[in-house]
Amino acid sequence: MSKHSASNAVWMLFLVLSILTTPASAADFDPGQNPPYAAAILVEAESGTVLFGHNAHQQRSPASTQKILLELVAMRQIERGQFSLGDSVRVSARAARTGGSQVFLAHGEVFSLEDLLEAVVIPSANDACVAIAEHMSGSVERFVEEMNAEAQRLGLQHTRCVNVHGLDDTPMDDRNLTTAYDLAQIARDLIRYPQVIEWSSIRYKPFRNGEFMLYTTNRLLGKFEGLDGLKTGYTQRAKSCLVATAKRREMRLISVILGARSEKLRDRETKRLIDWGFDTFSRVPLVDAGQLMGTVPLDWGLEPQVRVLVSDEVTAILSPEQERALVRQLDLPEIVPAPVEQGAELGRLKVSLGDSVLADVPIVAEKRVGRMDWWDKLMSYF
Numbered sequence: 001m002s003k004h005s006a007s008n009a010v011w012m013l014f015l016v017l018s019i020l021t022t023p024a025s026a027a028d029f030d031p032g033q034n035p036p037y038a039a040a041i042l043v044e045a046e047s048g049t050v051l052f053g054h055n056a057h058q059q060r061s062p063a064s065t066q067k068i069l070l071e072l073v074a075m076r077q078i079e080r081g082q083f084s085l086g087d088s089v090r091v092s093a094r095a096a097r098t099g100g101s102q103v104f105l106a107h108g109e110v111f112s113l114e115d116l117l118e119a120v121v122i123p124s125a126n127d128a129c130v131a132i133a134e135h136m137s138g139s140v141e142r143f144v145e146e147m148n149a150e151a152q153r154l155g156l157q158h159t160r161c162v163n164v165h166g167l168d169d170t171p172m173d174d175r176n177l178t179t180a181y182d183l184a185q186i187a188r189d190l191i192r193y194p195q196v197i198e199w200s201s202i203r204y205k206p207f208r209n210g211e212f213m214l215y216t217t218n219r220l221l222g223k224f225e226g227l228d229g230l231k232t233g234y235t236q237r238a239k240s241c242l243v244a245t246a247k248r249r250e251m252r253l254i255s256v257i258l259g260a261r262s263e264k265l266r267d268r269e270t271k272r273l274i275d276w277g278f279d280t281f282s283r284v285p286l287v288d289a290g291q292l293m294g295t296v297p298l299d300w301g302l303e304p305q306v307r308v309l310v311s312d313e314v315t316a317i318l319s320p321e322q323e324r325a326l327v328r329q330l331d332l333p334e335i336v337p338a339p340v341e342q343g344a345e346l347g348r349l350k351v352s353l354g355d356s357v358l359a360d361v362p363i364v365a366e367k368r369v370g371r372m373d374w375w376d377k378l379m380s381y382f
Contacts, residue, residue: 028280028319029042029051029052029273029276029280031054031269035054035269036260036261036262036265036269037054037257037258037259037260037261037265037266037269038055038058038060038239038258038259038260039054039055039056039058039060039179039180039256039257039258039259040052040053040054040055040056040180040255040256040257040258040269040273041053041054041056041180041181041184041255041256042253042254042255042256042273042274042276042277043184043188043253043254044251044252044253044254044277044281044283044317045187045188045191045245045252045253045254046252047315047316047317048185048188049316049317050181051253051277051280051281051317052273052276052277053180053181054180055180056179056180056181057158057179057180057181058179058180059158059177059178059179060177060178060179060180060238060258060259061166061168061175061176061177061235061237061238062166062176062177062178062183062233062238062241062258063166063168063233063234063235063237063238063241064101064124064126064165064166064217064231064232064233064234064241065166065178065183065231065232065233065238065241065242065243065256065258066161066165066166066176066178066233067120067121067124067129067164067165067166067231067233068183068186068187068190068230068231068243069147069150069151069159069161069186070120070129070132070133070143070147070164070165071117071120071121071190071196072150072186072189072190073136073143073146073147073150074113074117074132074136075190075193075195075196076150077136078113079193082136083113083135083136084113085112085113085114085117085195086112086113086114087112087113087135088110088111088112088113089110089111089112089113089116089131089132089135090108090109090110090135091105091106091107091108091109091110091111091127091131092107092130092131092134093107094130094134094140095107095127095128095130095131095134096127098126098127098129098130098165099126099167100126100165100167101123101124101125101126101217102125102126102127102128103119103123103125103127103128103207103208103212103214104127104212105125105127105128105131111131111208113132113135115207116128116131116132117132117199118199118202118205118207118214119207119214120132121196121199121200121202121231122199122200122202122204122205122214122215122216122217123214123215123216123217124217124231124232124233126165126167129164129165130164130165132164133164140163140164143164144161144162144163144164147161147164148160148161151182151186154182154185154186154189155185156178156182156185156186158177158178158179158181158182159177159178159179159182159186160176160177160178161176162174162175162176163176166233166235166238167235168235168236168237168238172237175237179258180256180257180258181256183243183256183258184243184254184256187230187243187245187254187256188254190230191229191230191245191252191254196229196230197228197229197245200218200228200229200230200231201221201228201229202214202216203215203216203221203222204216217232218230218231218232218242218244219263219267220242220244220267220270220271224246224271224274225246225248226246226247226248226278227244227245227246227274228245228246228247229243229244229245230243230244230245230254231243232263234263238258238259239258239259239260239261240257240259240260240261240262240263240265240266241256241257241258241259241260241266242255242256242257242260242266242267242270243255243256244256244257244270244274246274246278248278249278249282250283251278251281251282251283251317253274253277253278255270255273255274255277257269257270257273280319281317281318281319282317282318283315283316283317284315284316284317284318284323285313285314285315286314286315286316286326286351286358286359287310287312287313287314287349287351287359287361288310288313289310289311289312289313290309290310290311291309291310292307292308292309292366293308293309293310293330293332293347293349293363294307294308294330294332295307295308296308296332296333296335296336296346296347296365297334297335297336298335298336298337298338298340298369299335299336299337299338300337300338300371300372301338301339301340301369301370301371301372302338302369302370302371302372303369306340306346306365306366306367306369307365307366307367308332308346308347308363308364308365308366309363309364309366310349310361310363310364311343311361311362311364312361314351314359314361316358316359318353322353325353325354326351326352326353326358327351327352327353328349328350328351328352329349329350329351329352330347330348330349330363331347331348331349331350332346332347332363333346333347337371338369338370338371338372339368339369339370339371340365340368340369341365341368342364342365342366342367342368343364343365344364344365345362345363345364346363346364346365347362347363348360348361348362348363349361349363
């Protein structure tokens, strides 16, 4: 396959995985006329396919769900080798004074960076957020800039941080803001770090040499199939919020509920939304890598024809109704001149759902077939 064909195939693979932003059956989920939350979204984690949305782009106060952006910035810096989970972090006076949810860090105490990240992920400790920010960026203010820069890098135009933990300690006209959609995108990047899922699935764990216990704020852990994260939040401005993720049958979903009227309703609606997602959708291979698509006759080929196949696997997230409605259109030439190189593009396969083209992938030659020379041509007449 040529470099151009290879890059085109990769592009089409990305296109198919990202194109289904509003599946036709998303409307099948009925949140009711007056849902007990302000905004919600459900996405398939790998492709980003949006399965359901309600006010998904409405800006709201995030409360502690904002901490997943802090976690993402921290994990990226660790991945780049700038820091290590084993780093020693000394608690400042500012970190020790931080209110709200906390693990009661004392000025001068020393913890590993991993211990403090666990304190953020499991019990949502605000003081640990400040300690991490100061260690990694030198100041809280600088780390807030890093969080906003990360949001911009992800293309999230509706997310703005004014502190590192999500507390409502600033005026309404200068506050943390985000959307259900933006939080889902942050979560998609964050769960690519297995360590975060390991932490967020912990229900309780000793801290400070066993003197203190970390208890998760996520009451769905251990009570809902496949759920292993991700972050709760509550303030008077934000109300009850939850960014959740669950994996079943090799598919992972991410849900976001913002502005729920109570924790009980937030948890109930999270379960209801994720259950509906798993019951309704699945990963469907639109085309399989190596799938034989027929043959193409060759003009003056050393063989009369060449087998053609799909070079890449392409999948989409579909409901059974959508899968049954797929239309495949194979476009192959009547004949092509030899020689033909292995991997050469000889046709296209389009897979459509209604008016949307979900896949447009190259069909390539299975092997090289040479061209007859004058002697081969002469002998073919006898």
